[in-house]
Amino acid sequence: MADLDGARWLVLDLDRPPPGGDPLLADARAIAAAEPRVLDAGWACYLAAPLRAAGGRRAGDAPLDLDQWRRRPGVRRAWIQDDDTILAGLPWRDGKAGFEAGGWRTGRDDLLLIAGPCAVESREQLDEVAAGVAAAGARWLRGGAWKARTSPYDFQGLGARALELLRDAADRHGLAVVTEAIGSDELRAVAELADVVQLGSRNAQNFPLLRKLGAVGKPVLLKRGFGCTLRELEYAAEYVLAHGNPRVLVCERGIRSFESATRFTFDINAVPLLKQRVHLPVIADPAHGTGQAALVEAVARAAIAAGADGLMLEVHPDPARALSDGRQAVPLRDFARVVESLRPVAAAVGRRL
Ligand SMILES: [Mn+2]
Numbered sequence: 162m163a164d165l166d167g168a169r170w171l172v173l174d175l176d177r178p179p180p181g182g183d184p185l186l187a188d189a190r191a192i193a194a195a196e197p198r199v200l201d202a203g204w205a206c207y208l209a210a211p212l213r214a215a216g217g218r219r220a221g222d223a224p225l226d227l228d229q230w231r232r233r234p235g236v237r238r239a240w241i242q243d244d245d246t247i248l249a250g251l252p253w254r255d256g257k258a259g260f261e262a263g264g265w266r267t268g269r270d271d272l273l274l275i276a277g278p279c280a281v282e283s284r285e286q287l288d289e290v291a292a293g294v295a296a297a298g299a300r301w302l303r304g305g306a307w308k309a310r311t312s313p314y315d316f317q318g319l320g321a322r323a324l325e326l327l328r329d330a331a332d333r334h335g336l337a338v339v340t341e342a343i344g345s346d347e348l349r350a351v352a353e354l355a356d357v358v359q360l361g362s363r364n365a366q367n368f369p370l371l372r373k374l375g376a377v378g379k380p381v382l383l384k385r386g387f388g389c390t391l392r393e394l395e396y397a398a399e400y401v402l403a404h405g406n407p408r409v410l411v412c413e414r415g416i417r418s419f420e421s422a423t424r425f426t427f428d429i430n431a432v433p434l435l436k437q438r439v440h441l442p443v444i445a446d447p448a449h450g451t452g453q454a455a456l457v458e459a460v461a462r463a464a465i466a467a468g469a470d471g472l473m474l475e476v477h478p479d480p481a482r483a484l485s486d487g488r489q490a491v492p493l494r495d496f497a498r499v500v501e502s503l504r505p506v507a508a509a510v511g512r513r514l
Contacts, residue, residue, distance in 0.1 A: 172247055173230060174238040246395045246439060248402035249409070254440030260408045262380035263301050263337030263356040265471075267410075267442045271513045273471030275339060275444070276496065277303035279486035280316060281323035284330075289478050290493055291330040297497040298514065301357065302327060302336040303473060307343045308485060309363045316484040324354045331356075339382055345373060352377045362387050362414055362449070365397055375404020382444065384412045391431055395439055410442045411435060412473060413464075415450030424452020424489070427460050432467040443468070448475040448489040457491055458499050462506045465514075472503075 230239040240252055247253060259268030276294035281287050281304040291302050306323035308316060319326070324340065331338045337356035342348040343364065351358050357380045364370055365386030374381045381401055385394045398409045413432060415425030427450030435443045445464030447457045461472050477483045477490035491499055500514065507514040 170242045170245075170247060171227075171230065172240050172242050172252070173233075173236050174253070175235050246399050248407075249395055249398045249439045249441060251438065251440050260380070262408055262410065262442075263339065265300055265337075267470070270511060272465065272469075272507055273301065273442070273444065274299045274500065274514060275301040275303050275471060275473040276476045277301075278305075278477050278483065279448075279475050279490065280305040280308050280318055280484055281326055282319070282484050284326050286478060287326050287330045288333070290476055291334040291336060293478075293493045293496055294476055295334040295336055297500045299500075300337060301339045302331045302334070303339050303359075303475075305485070306340050306351070307347050309341070309343045309361050310485065321350055324350055328354045342370070345370060348373055348377065352379050355379065357382055357410075360384060360397075365389050366393065368400065371397055371400035372404050374401045375406045377406060380408035380410065381406060382410045382412055384414050384446070385416070385428075385431070387415060387417045387425055389416075391428075391434055391438075394431075394435075398439065398441055410444055410471075411439065412444040412446055413450065413469075414446035414473075415452075423456065425450055427451055427464075429460075429463055429467055432464055432469050436468050442470040444471040444473055445469040446473040448473070448486070448491075452489045454480065454489055454491055457489065458502060461499070461503055465503060465506045465512065466510055468510070474499075 227239050227241070230236055242250065242252065244250070259266060265273045276299040278286060278290055287304060294302065304323065304327050305318050306327065307320055308318040310317060327338045327340055338354065339357040339359050340351055340355045341359040341361045342351040343361060348358070348370070358374065358377055359382045360370065360374060362384045363386070365384060366389065383394065383397055383401065394411055398411055401409050413428055415427045418426040420426050427447055432443055432445060445461065447460035447464060451457060451460055457474065461474065464472065475486055475490040476493050476496050477487060478493045480487040480490040480492055483490055504514050
């Protein structure tokens with residue numbers, strides 16, 4: 162977490178498209194040169210344009226004439242902000258359209274349902290799951306190609322072959338593909354075949370990878386690290402946004418607590434808190450958040466009631482034989498019933514599923 166040290170940002174939302182080269186920096190320098198008092202006064206100056214950001218900051222709290230900045234050519238809006246979530250924070254969204262990710266449009270009433278096995282195990286397994294979850298209303302097919310497993314002797318995933326299977330099954334059943342890139346090597350392949358790139362909980366603060374996700378050209382689903390604060394999740398999102406990718410979704414997937422009755426503790430607080438702090442879609446993962454299939458439905462309902470924009474569920478045709486995370490997988494034969502049970506909750510909070 163950044164040490165704010167009393168520093169504050171002057172955020173300038175520039176509405177002129179940058180003209181090439183490193184134009185934002187040029188803009189920043191031009192404006193700073195024209196307004197030396199601002200820097201002399203110890204004010205941090207952060208100049209941001211759509212998808213690009215540059216600047217520096219210094220501690221200080223001299224009074225600042227915001228109106229003077231708002232009158233400058235090319236400056237659409239100007240405001241002062243204390244924290245570093247400049248592009249992820251709510252003020253940045255104002256007046257900007259949402260985005261499209263895997264056929265789903267953010268900022269609307271319809272909830273995003275993501276479902277699939279923890280890991281891609283075979284063509285047959287994946288095809289059966291894809292058909293079942295598509296029929297029940299899922300839009301994205303999940304499934305691990307490379308798995309970041311705790312033990313080196315656990316199933317590590319089918320790798321590149323799984324990506325092809327995902328693409329094929331998703332295309333046949335009208336789904337989009339979201340799958341995890343566990344490292345830089347895998348990222349290239351995932352970005353090519355998947356519709357949405359997932360960053361896993363164990364990589365939540367892998368800053369080199371977060372920077373690369375900024376340039377990946379596909380939407381990114383960021384899972385919260387199970388040992389990360391919400392502020393750290395917000396900053397992970399800010400990394401991706403600041404490195405050029407405006408399409409970021411954040412996912413609460415449970416944190417490690419003293420409680421041992423469940424695998425992780427789903428942090429229901431995270432859902433409304435993130436909605437109040439960032440403009441990014443908030444997805445809930447009650448499978449990893451509980452680790453128990455019998456709890457998934459209830460926690461999924463709670464997450465929708467709390468304001469989640471989507472759910473990610475693990476589904477398996479035969480959980481007892483799953484190669485990973487079988488205990489938290491909803492059996493495929495139960496999936497449609499589980500989704501049905503969520504619909505009244507969604508309707509009660511003005512959402513559609
Ligand atoms: Mn899993």
